[in-house]
Amino acid sequence: MINTQAILDSARKTILTESESIANLVNYLDEDFAKATGIIHQSKGRLVVTGIGKSAIIASKIVATLNSTGTPSLFLHAAEAIHGDLGMVQPGDVVICISKSGNSPEIKVLAPLLKRDGNILIGMTANKDSFLGKESDYVLHAYVESEACPNNLAPTNSTTAQLVLGDALAVCLMELNNFKSDDFAKYHPGGALGKKLLLRVGDMLDDTHKPAVLPDSSIKQAIFEISAKRLGVTAVLEGEKVVGIITDGDIRRMLNDRDNIAGVVAKDIMTHNPKTIKPTEMAADALNTMENFAITQLVVEENGEYKGILHLHDILKEGIV
Template sequence: MINTDTILASARATILSESESIAGLTEYLDDDFVTATETIFNAKGRVVVTGIGKSAIIASKIVATLNSTGTPSVFLHASEAIHGDLGMVQPGDVIICISKSGNSPEIKVLAPLLKRYNNTLIGMTANKNSFLGKESDYILHAYVASESCPNNLAPTNSTTAQLVLGDALAVCLMQLRDFKSEDFALYHPGGALGKKLLLRVGDMLDATHKPQVSPDCSIKKAIVEISEKRLGVTTVIDNNKVVGIITDGDIRRMLNDRDNIAGVKAADIMTKSPKTIKTTAMATEALNTMENFAITQLVVADDGVYKGILHLHDILKEGII
């Protein structure tokens, strides 16, 4: 029978073991890490990240992180490199070679070849005195005392340490490049994340549903406009400028307060100076405004010129929230 307590204890021990290994990495950060970061930042070429086995998987993830944060990078599998793929390494490229032991047969063959164009070789290894450590120009010391594997064999703590060092390198490079959210958006245009960072109010406006009435129009006309455009609101426009807004809530309150609506004009019940937003504003800014003022529609206007109505449903439809 499966022992639940045993499983949970093992899981907790693994997490604690890996977290302690990660925390220990701070003791191994030195001038090599600084110089390696500066070398990548100043490089004319790309960053080529290579490894074998589980380290190759980590190398692939580091490449993805670097690419998405402004550092052009490519992945080179160590075993494939010595069978033809070494041609992707070009002059000016900086190479990061990942190997826990630094002494695997593939690494011993590959490491000297990686420097054939006088490329800078950065070794990420747990053993600074290994073959890779001695061949490298700079070392990112990914030392761990042991694996969390009960046999101290399966790469666990060591691969986590490699991943964390790669993240640390990427973040340092982001700061050197002054990499902002706007830059990040350019590399992530798809999905909800891209839309949060790139989508603007003007991109969501429906020009075919642009409710508007004049200040002196009848309430009946205002009600018809609200109903036909199906946005629960109409703007009040004078000389193409927004002077007010009438919501279906305003209509209900007027009907509750008045027995006779004959002669009532739009200007009599409109809310003056409604909340507005520009077409160039980010969709997230519009959403925050709606949340802050507990409203579901925003008048879109550029310098007072009416452009349309943005409804909360327009934002929801884009999948931003």
């Protein structure tokens, strides 16, 4: 029978052990970290990140983070490097080599080769006195006292420490590069994140469905326009200027409040000064406005000209939320 409590206790212990190891990393940050970050920032070449075993997996993730945040990077598997892939490293590139022990056979062969064209070598290791530590120009000290593994063998705390140091490096480089959300959008054009960062109101607007009536239009005409355009609203226009809107909710309230609607026209029940947005504004900002004012439509205007209606469903259909 499964001992639920024992499983939960073990999971909690692992999480706490790893979190303590990560918290202790701040004590091992030194000038080497700052200097290495500066070297990468000033480099005209790429950043090559290499490792073997579990450290190679961490290296691959660090490369992904760096590439997506504005630091051109390549992943080089240490074992493949000594069988031909070393050609990926070009003069002017900076290299980060990741190894917990810093003494694995592959690292001992590779480390000197990584420097043969004058490349700067940055070691990320738990052991500054290791072969890698001594061979490196700068050391990112990823020290952990032990692994979360009960046998102190499986890389757990150590790989988490490497990952966190990589994230710290990426964030520092983002700040040095003044990397903003607009820059981030360039590297993330796909999926919900890309749409949130790139999609503008005008990109979603269907200008063939622009519900509109005149201020003196009958309520029947307003109802027909709302039904025909299927947006739950119609704008009330004087020329091309929006002077109000009528929603299906306005129609319901009118029918509830009045026994006789003969002679009632659009301007009698319209909402003045509706919330508007420009086609050039971000779709995410439109969503925030809708949420803040508890509404489901926005009038889209540009230079005082009516462009259409943006509905909450248009935003949801794009998968932004």
